Amino acid sequence: MTIDANGPSNGFSNGHGTAAAKTPAHSAAPAFGFSTRSIHVGSSPDAATGAVIPPISLSTTYAQTAIGVHKGFEYSRSGNPNRDALEAQLAAIEAGGTSAVAYASGSAVTGSLVMLAEHLAREQNNGARAHIVAVNDVYGGTWRYMTHVSQADVTRLDLETATEEALTAAIQPNTKLVWIETPTNPTMRLIDIRFVVDTVRKHPSRPVVLVDNTFMSPYYQSPLLQGADIVMHSLTKYINGHSDVVGGALILPEHHSSSTPSSLLTRLRYLQNAVGAVPSPFDCALVQRGAKTLALRMKAHGTNALAVASFLSTHPLIERVSYPGLRTHPLHTRALKSLSPHAQRWIHSLPEEQVAQGVPYGGMASFVVRGDSEEHRGRRAEKFLTSTKLFTLAESLGGVESLAEHPARMTHMTLPEEERLKLGISAGLVRLSVGVEDVDDLLEDVRQALEAAAKV
Template sequence: MSPALVARREEKGFSTRAVHVGSDPDGATNAVIQPISLSTTFKQDAVGVHKGYEYGRSGNPNRDSLERLLASLEAGGAEAIAFSSGSAATATIIQSLGPNSHIVSVSDVYGGTFRYMNRVAAANQGLETTFVDLENASEDEVVAAIRENTKLIWIESPTNPTLKLIDIRRIADIAHTHASAPLVLVDNTFLSPYWSSPLLNGADIVMHSLTKYINGHSDVIMGAAIIPPHRSDVADKLRFLQNAIGAVPSPYDCWLAQRGAKTLQLRMKTHGQNALAVANASQGLGGLSKSPK
């Protein structure tokens, strides 16, 4: 998607995009809610001649609709890739780095990500990870952690579960001016696209566990990666690996996640208002150790 198309798309408000993008009326019936396409195989009019779908692992109408929505909601996004879980997205992204690569990761990264880096990728692709307190590290300390084979800097902000806040723009500027030029990934699960836009702050990849806020109904396990227009090479590599590995979500889960995302703004706005009320009450009471009367 061109930057001009991205800009025009984002003229619409967040909630409008959440409701409408990827939710065009069904062409056959004009139903405003898309049907669930469970077919694994699609008829071809001739060899290689079809309507954009040939096998369910390689593409599905419900997955395409969800991906269009996710790319729209993540400001600065051009392409989204939906995965069968956040862990599947993590594994595919790390595998895309190739053998004997190095990652600089925020020190208190999500436990499942830490496990994959240290116990799976380290053993199977010779990956090394340096864990750095990116909230408090100086520029010199960040630069010192980057090696010639550093392919990725992995950020969560806030981190899971200690809620450290990372200056994404600062880390992205360091990475992109370094000779190794590592990609910068931000796991944006905790804030969602409503509260945070890492791509606008220099990130090259944003990932989510859609299981959490974007779906919002505790009935879907799914992940996603969203890529900006200038990193189409990254999107192509991830989509190729996803198809080869088979880390794809089911059509029904895609349909559910798209339904859930329609209310993302309402839910996240209320979460924020409630959190602010708790913080204000806590401050007024001198801390949570005191109980309100």
């Protein structure tokens, strides 16, 4: 017996066979919990050997007994057992998801989504260019793709504060994609997904609403349950969780997952195969392994990040901390509203003293060192970053190890300075990816690095 997200079944959930892997992996009320789904969906024992972990299938091509007669696989770019298994698992853990499409990186997902918008615009508006509405504080690489690579026109909007009128006014007849990232990177702006979806739905252009859920992971936030059309992840971050794979994926709800030629799933599968930016079977197996412990890791990331953010919020050298889980955060109520049903259940079960200052809300936090942007031009932030012993100075996020970086000179350097400053990415801003080490060790590390920074 194997299980899919809905409970025990006799189907193959390990993806060894296209029919099984394309079976809806999730329903609105799954019988199994988040961790059970992440461990079992896509991972049933191998039918041939009984191996509990599905083998890695390196073959690029698959034997046919007659022309077009095969066991569901033809050529590995179009589909292979490990990618099917990973896609089934991802569809099962992103609540509200039915199908998933995996890519070689998060950036490859971005490229495919912009191409999708371009296709939809060409088809529906007699060859018009696509128009995209994107949150102004989008990930730097997404900004680079939209601005310098794609042919689409882009309107960037502060979706944290945009009114219904402003958002409606930004949507044009050729707007095919609305791009949300929440919380944003690195300033942790919060966008009300439901509000954006409801506003966009009223417009006759009816663009696709995409949420990049990389920062929160499927554990803390479920955009499909708030009406989004597509969720994307850089698998490189929390889902793999061990800083050893670059990958990406998008997940679609049931109403976009049919096999009709015009469904979003069919269009995206076509692009996935045509462009060929697919993950290797080995990478799929690694991500699958990482994703099995996603809930365990995210709980630890969240409790550690809350402790670090609480400590920073009372430290005299800190001007501002951005961690939406803190009760003092101006949009804390909005943060609570966006929590997934499983995260809410877990948080409600925590002892009161653990949630006195706030609630776990992912592992990302950022802070501004007092007076640093103007007076010290980022030298205190730099001293902090070179004085930590456990937080490694490095780009990326979402691994078990704690990382710290300087957005203005690292991840967000591609943004013109004027843009950066408008967004609040100042010289004194530091971004933390809080890992799952022992919390007291992390707090001591932050304390001693701030002590060093204060001497600058």
